[in-house]
Amino acid sequence: MTIDWTALGQVFGVTLVVTVGIVGLFTVGIVGASRKPAQEGAAVAVAAPGAGARTGAVAAFALCAVAVAYGIYLIVAA
Amino acid sequence: MEHITLLIGIVIVTALVFDFTNGFHDTANAMATTISTGALRPKTAVAMSAVLNLVGAFLSVEVAKTISGGIIDEGAGIRPEVIFAGLVGAIVWNLLTWLAGLPSSSSHALFGGLIGATLVSVGTHGVHGEAVVMKVLIPAVAAPFVAGLAAMAATRLTYRLTRNRDETDTAKGYRAGQIASAALVSLAHGTNDAQKTMGVITLALITGGVVAPHADPPLWVIASAGLAIALGTYLGGWRIIRTMGKGITDIQPPQGFAAQTGAAATILASSHLGFALSTTQVCSGAVMGSGLGRKGGVVRWSTAGRMVAAWGLTLPAAGAVAAGAAFLAGQGDWGVAAVAVLGLGICGAIWAASRRKPIDHTNVNEGPAAEPAGVVTAALRSVSPPPAGQPAPASDTPDTTGVPAQPTAPDAEVPAEPAGPDATPTPAPRAKAATVTR
Numbered sequence: 056m057t058i059d060w061t062a063l064g065q066v067f068g069v070t071l072v073v074t075v076g077i078v079g080l081f082t083v084g085i086v087g088a089s090r091k092p093a094q095e096g097a098a099v100a101v102a103a104p105g106a107g108a109r110t111g112a113v114a115a116f117a118l119c120a121v122a123v124a125y126g127i128y129l130i131v132a133a
Numbered sequence: 134m135e136h137i138t139l140l141i142g143i144v145i146v147t148a149l150v151f152d153f154t155n156g157f158h159d160t161a162n163a164m165a166t167t168i169s170t171g172a173l174r175p176k177t178a179v180a181m182s183a184v185l186n187l188v189g190a191f192l193s194v195e196v197a198k199t200i201s202g203g204i205i206d207e208g209a210g211i212r213p214e215v216i217f218a219g220l221v222g223a224i225v226w227n228l229l230t231w232l233a234g235l236p237s238s239s240s241h242a243l244f245g246g247l248i249g250a251t252l253v254s255v256g257t258h259g260v261h262g263e264a265v266v267m268k269v270l271i272p273a274v275a276a277p278f279v280a281g282l283a284a285m286a287a288t289r290l291t292y293r294l295t296r297n298r299d300e301t302d303t304a305k306g307y308r309a310g311q312i313a314s315a316a317l318v319s320l321a322h323g324t325n326d327a328q329k330t331m332g333v334i335t336l337a338l339i340t341g342g343v344v345a346p347h348a349d350p351p352l353w354v355i356a357s358a359g360l361a362i363a364l365g366t367y368l369g370g371w372r373i374i375r376t377m378g379k380g381i382t383d384i385q386p387p388q389g390f391a392a393q394t395g396a397a398a399t400i401l402a403s404s405h406l407g408f409a410l411s412t413t414q415v416c417s418g419a420v421m422g423s424g425l426g427r428k429g430g431v432v433r434w435s436t437a438g439r440m441v442a443a444w445g446l447t448l449p450a451a452g453a454v455a456a457g458a459a460f461l462a463g464q465g466d467w468g469v470a471a472v473a474v475l476g477l478g479i480c481g482a483i484w485a486a487s488r489r490k491p492i493d494h495t496n497v498n499e500g501p502a503a504e505p506a507g508v509v510t511a512a513l514r515s516v517s518p519p520p521a522g523q524p525a526p527a528s529d530t531p532d533t534t535g536v537p538a539q540p541t542a543p544d545a546e547v548p549a550e551p552a553g554p555d556a557t558p559t560p561a562p563r564a565k566a567a568t569v570t571r
Binding site: 058059062063065066067069070071073074075077078079081082083084085086088089090119123126127129130131 | 189192267271279282283284286287288290291295298302303306310313317320321324387390394395397398399401402405407408410
């Protein structure tokens, strides 16, 4: 009996990279789209995200959507 | 259809009942964290999961050719009685673990049932021992580690990236992302698990000569299997959902997103790189990992320990029930009838027991019933207070180290009582045992 360590290692590596990658990407999107916290001592009003941050967020979310679409493709094509 | 004998009819009905319990049992995998973080309302979550399971049942292009993936020798005289007995064992174990609120693998229950029934009515040569190790044991051990570590790393990262952001501001985004991940898990579940039932029914039809060998399952088989799993999913195993969503750890939206995404990635990666991991273990592991990944997050090891014990018992317990059922069913028609009556009786008794303390969509998020801190939890606390990281002096009682470390009260209320004399003096080996259960 032999354990297929290569396959197990592969699964582990891919899972780790994909999970951390997608969660990281999505978090970047959330950070980009959310408001910056008020500076200490500044007014209560918080700054809306800038145009650059917003574009980055949209791009990050779009990449996540692509990943989900690929996931559906994997399920359907299996 | 007029050639279907009574026995095959019984097998088909039993297979559909198993399919129902399968959906019922595994709703938690996809939806427990989604419900506990409030991403979806409980009813909405199970409805969405049910629809995706139904869709998944029809999506699969390739039909399960073997019901057991080579674990039992299906050519070695597997008769409908054997399949029936195996299914009864799997159903009984699924319902028992549901009553206890423990997520255990439905596939393992099915495998265990079929193995037990085969051992009794065919003999040891009907079971491929090596396949059991390769396809059941190793994936079950590896799954929580793979998914848990991935979810833990992802949770760490996401908390780090959003440390300057207001939590209420980001929660909405996480909840939305979590729904997408949960949908992927549901869809994958539908394609995998509904297929198993189709495989069982098709095999029964083949042994009865109703359809030709190697035939694809008829449309009514696909439709009924899909409907059974969807109905089970919709009714929801709320007990298990509560355990996974609230019992193992307290899940915040970022953790729920990380756990669910980790689970989806693990399931898809493993099934497409040829090392299939069990969904239940993947999802539970991911939830535990996300609990460990958050600063101040705590995993309730007593709950986790019971869950792991249930995983270990699934194969032998379902096998034992099925072995008894196979022995009885082998006695002839009255034996089959007796198994059916007994099975129905046990299911009814379990259902009646569940009504004494019902858990449904209205109270699923109420958190775990205050359980005394288990030995493992207490010992772990006495050794390693989670956030601080400095080793606790050996003289410390679990009480003093535990309370400041745990913001969650329920098990901190009774810390010293069960720890008693046996947990405090030997902290090191206990801690090791606790790590292993992960």
